[in-house]
Amino acid sequence: MIRYGPVNPADQLSVVLAVKDEARQIRECLEQVRFARQVVVVDMGSTDGTAEIARSIADEVLVHDGGPHRLIHVNKNVGFDAARGPWVLSLDADERLTPALRDEILAAIASSPPEVAAYALPFTHYFFGKYLRHGGFRGSLVRLFRKGKLRYPEDRAHSTPAVAGEVRELKGLVVHFNHRSIAEFVRKMNLYTSSDAELLVEHGRGGLRNRPLPRSLIWAMVREPLGVFWNRYVRHAGFLDGAHGLVAAALLAFYQFVERAKVWELRHAAPSCAAASRAAPSGAEGAR
DSSP, X not given: OXXXXXXXXXXXXXXXXXXXXXXXXXXXXXXXXXXXSEEEEEEOOOSSSHHHHHHTXXXXXXXXXXTTTTOHHHHHHHHHHHOOSSEEEEEOTTEEEOHHHHHHHHHHHHHOXXXXXEEEEEEEEEOSSSEEOSTTOOEEEEEEEETTSEEOOSSSSXXXXXXXXXXXXXXXXXXXXXXXXXXXXXXXXXXXXHHHHHHHXXXXXXXXXXXXXXXXXXXXXXXXXXXXXXXXXXXXXXXXXXXXXXXXXXXXXXXXXXXXHHHHHHHTOOOOHHHHHHHSOOHHHHHO
16 A cells, blocks of 8 residues: 655655557656656556556556546546545646756645645647747646545546636646647547537537537638637747747647537538438439
């Protein structure tokens, strides 16, 4: 049994990761957080050896399917339940703590007043080989919390956690090595948009920006991607990051298009091949 003593703050910390097909980077991430007393990995059926690598480093590796919609945030909640420390640090496989943030986390655990339930951690994003300093990428996410004080809603792939108590902010950075290649971006986009599209049809709101479904999906497939591109590239000056800013803004706009297009697909799915062949026009009409 893992025991947590009152002296060393690292002994009070559990690190939780929810992953899928992260063999290329899971080892480096887990080795960096081995200062914590417990490391928990929840794997969503990886096929590239991620779970096997995790078992060689982590204290506990759970395999969970992410629920009926295969959501990473469902697996995060599963990992939070398995955490044994009074404090939990939630990370993704493509995120790294700076040394300054690691020290700050341990200091916060050692001296936090009882009314503080969680801490938001500032992020910097390393996108296709460059730190993005514009385009709206800077911000903080709540990732360090007392066990039982944070939970993710399970109604969409991207969601803001619900925190029971006061949230403060630390200063050290998390480096997010997001999307080291366009192929990786597309793979994750396909996973998340498929989950979100099903939930958008079911609940009527959600998705990347957590908004209600518009009345006209066709108009939304034109307007919303253009809005994302405008906000990222023009309003938040993504153009100052050069070609990297352009690619990032364009890919995020494409993400928004694919999300809405998959909702359209679910609502207006093509019939089966047999049904389509029976309904097909014939003769000269079909040739026109």
